[in-house]
Amino acid sequence: MVTRGGGKRLPLVLGLAAVAGIAAGVAVVYVREGGRGNQAATAVSDCAGAVKAAAALAPLAKGEVAAFQVADRPVSLAHLAFQKADGSAATLADFAGKTVLLNLWATWCVPCRKEMPALDRLAEAEGGTDFAVVPVSIDTQDPGKPKAFLGEIGVKALPLYVDPSTKIFSALKGEAMAVGLPTTVLIDGKGCALGVVSGPAEWDSADAKALIAAARNGA
Numbered sequence: 001m002v003t004r005g006g007g008k009r010l011p012l013v014l015g016l017a018a019v020a021g022i023a024a025g026v027a028v029v030y031v032r033e034g035g036r037g038n039q040a041a042t043a044v045s046d047c048a049g050a051v052k053a054a055a056a057l058a059p060l061a062k063g064e065v066a067a068f069q070v071a072d073r074p075v076s077l078a079h080l081a082f083q084k085a086d087g088s089a090a091t092l093a094d095f096a097g098k099t100v101l102l103n104l105w106a107t108w109c110v111p112c113r114k115e116m117p118a119l120d121r122l123a124e125a126e127g128g129t130d131f132a133v134v135p136v137s138i139d140t141q142d143p144g145k146p147k148a149f150l151g152e153i154g155v156k157a158l159p160l161y162v163d164p165s166t167k168i169f170s171a172l173k174g175e176a177m178a179v180g181l182p183t184t185v186l187i188d189g190k191g192c193a194l195g196v197v198s199g200p201a202e203w204d205s206a207d208a209k210a211l212i213a214a215a216r217n218g219a
Helices: 014-046 048-061 108-125 145-152 168-174 206-218
Strands: 081-084 089-092 099-105 130-135 183-185 193-198
Touching: 014 048, 014 089, 048 193, 048 206, 081 168, 099 108, 099 206, 108 130, 108 145, 108 206, 168 183, 183 206
Parallel strands: 099 130
Antiparallel strands: 081 089, 099 183, 183 193
């Protein structure tokens, strides 16, 4: 058929197919979002302010922490789970009210092993009621290796947390926040991501401490 304007009119069957395709796309979005539940949606909305706080950290992403990438959208990480040294369960929600430096590492990761002493010195110098370093090993084989390694380097302040399931890494990867090890995420007191560093950093350097201090003041 030809319309008055001279253009061709789509056959009815194609028109219906297009409508059906749009409806199907909406259905997929609805199912994915709906599956997260109201609790997840509320958690993300609580992180709206974190994006502004993250932007304020951008000028401090320099020197030893030049690789720090500020969060540009609200992401709640409070649900991320791992295990304590005694095997009991823990989540980042347990650190509510504290600025957290979450570090994912493994004993087979050479850069991870290299930066661990700096994380320990940072935890010893800055850890307290409003800040915590949370290193989570994702070793999947010998469960004794992470503890043995921390013992070898003589850590003084770092706790032992593990996730042999590696689900915590997969969760961060799903948020486009993890591509390899080490991965370190700065998180505010509500469990909201402020930014991430992919790769090692000198975490007890003046540059890192300035970045963390700014995050603590805004948490």
